[in-house]
Amino acid sequence: MDTDLLRTFLEVNKTRHFGRAATNLYLTQSAVSFRIRQLEIKLGTSVFTRKRGDLRLTAAGERFVPYAESILQTWGRARQDVALTDSYQQQLTVGATSLIWEIDNSSEWLEQVEAIQPEWALRTESLSRQQISNALLEKQVDVVLTSEPPKLADLQQVRLTDFNLVLVSSEPEQTMETIGALPLVYLDWGTRFSVEHSRIPSLQRTPVLHSHGCQPATKFLLNRGGVGYLPSTIAQPWIDAGKLHLVEDSPAMENELFMVWLSGNEKHEDINSLVDAFTEQAVHDFG
Numbered sequence: 001m002d003t004d005l006l007r008t009f010l011e012v013n014k015t016r017h018f019g020r021a022a023t024n025l026y027l028t029q030s031a032v033s034f035r036i037r038q039l040e041i042k043l044g045t046s047v048f049t050r051k052r053g054d055l056r057l058t059a060a061g062e063r064f065v066p067y068a069e070s071i072l073q074t075w076g077r078a079r080q081d082v083a084l085t086d087s088y089q090q091q092l093t094v095g096a097t098s099l100i101w102e103i104d105n106s107s108e109w110l111e112q113v114e115a116i117q118p119e120w121a122l123r124t125e126s127l128s129r130q131q132i133s134n135a136l137l138e139k140q141v142d143v144v145l146t147s148e149p150p151k152l153a154d155l156q157q158v159r160l161t162d163f164n165l166v167l168v169s170s171e172p173e174q175t176m177e178t179i180g181a182l183p184l185v186y187l188d189w190g191t192r193f194s195v196e197h198s199r200i201p202s203l204q205r206t207p208v209l210h211s212h213g214c215q216p217a218t219k220f221l222l223n224r225g226g227v228g229y230l231p232s233t234i235a236q237p238w239i240d241a242g243k244l245h246l247v248e249d250s251p252a253m254e255n256e257l258f259m260v261w262l263s264g265n266e267k268h269e270d271i272n273s274l275v276d277a278f279t280e281q282a283v284h285d286f287g
Contacts, residue, residue: 003075006068008035009047013065016055066131073125073140090270093123095141099189101126102214104233105161105257106145116277128212129190136262143261143271148190150260157260158275164232165189167250168239170225175248176202183208185228187217189255196253197229229253 011021012032022029040046047061057065092113100106101124110122127135133150135141149157165187169179179202186197186207197203208226211217214234221228222243230244232252238244261271 002038003072005035005039005042006072008032009039009061010065010068010072012036012048012055013057013061018055070138070140076123090117090119090267091121091123092117092143092267092270092274093125093141094143094145095125095127095132095135096145097129097132098126098213099187100145100147100257102234103163103231103257105163109145109160109257109259112278113274117274136260136265139265142265142267143259146258146260147255148192149258152262154263155260156263157258158278160257160259160278163255163257165193165229165253165255166232166235167227167229167247167252168221168235168244169227169247170221170244172245173248174227174245176200176250179203179227179247180205183224183226185209185211185217185220185226187214187229188212189229193229193253193255196251200251203227 008021008025008027011025012018015021015024018029018032018036022032025032036048043060043064045060046058047064049056049058094110096106110124113120113122125135125141127141127144129146129148132144132146133152136144136150136152136155145160149155167179169182171182174182184203184205184207186209188194188210207228208224209217209220209228211220214231217228218230218234218238220226221230222238227247235244239246259275261268265271
């Protein structure tokens with residue numbers, strides 16, 4: 001399978017437009033159309049329907065998306081693995097949701113791994129929460145950073161640190177009683193957060209923005225206004241600048257960050273050694 005065909009397929013799916021996909025891939029629109037036709041010939045079925053400018057995945061195309069993503073991730077890991085030099089004897093592939101990658105704790109963790117194991121090459125992958133279990137089982141990643149470890153057999157985990165979510169508003173001097181009139185921005189941290197969020201009466205309404213990324217949620221609050229929970233490390237610079245404001249008497253939500261991996265991973269011993277090194281350096285105190 002030509003990986004260029006897969007990249008083109010995924011880009012067209014993301015943009016839902018051949019012209020925009022061509023621009024993003026630095027190709028002509030005819031080249032993009034040709035690649036999609038070649039992919040459909042190889043698969044023996046259509047992957048897109050095209051009706052009056054409305055570009056949509058077919059049922060076969062929907063089913064093919066996770067396979068295309070998995071093949072490209074595996075190919076990327078393989079290329080990096082075989083290209084390791086004498087200076088880098090091991091590769092550790094780390095997966096996390098985009099939310100986790102956006103908080104400072106994850107980048108601090110990567111820096112600590114590099115300091116402890118300078119001979120390792122690091123590779124990061126962005127995953128949805130639904131992809132985490134399969135990514136571990138199919139060995140697309142070696143470890144995952146998450147606030148909600150999946151329930152899998154042979155799963156091992158170690159708690160790395162805590163991080164707080166704080167309720168902020170675009171309007172100053174807001175209380176839990178006054179925020180009911182403000183647009184709600186909901187940053188989706190998963191099941192545990194959803195349960196705790198549902199227990200706050202003044203936040204029980206349809207969000208104007210439901211986001212899986214800190215950046216769009218923060219920009220919406222800054223540019224359009226509203227109220228919502230953000231990681232404290234992301235909110236604090238805007239609070240200091242007077243652009244966002246803590247809601248008075250609002251409950252902070254404490255989350256934990258875990259590193260999880262499968263004991264059946266071929267790098268299990270290396271991962272255990274890494275955990276031991278973190279323990280010796282009191283890793284639980286960082287962040």
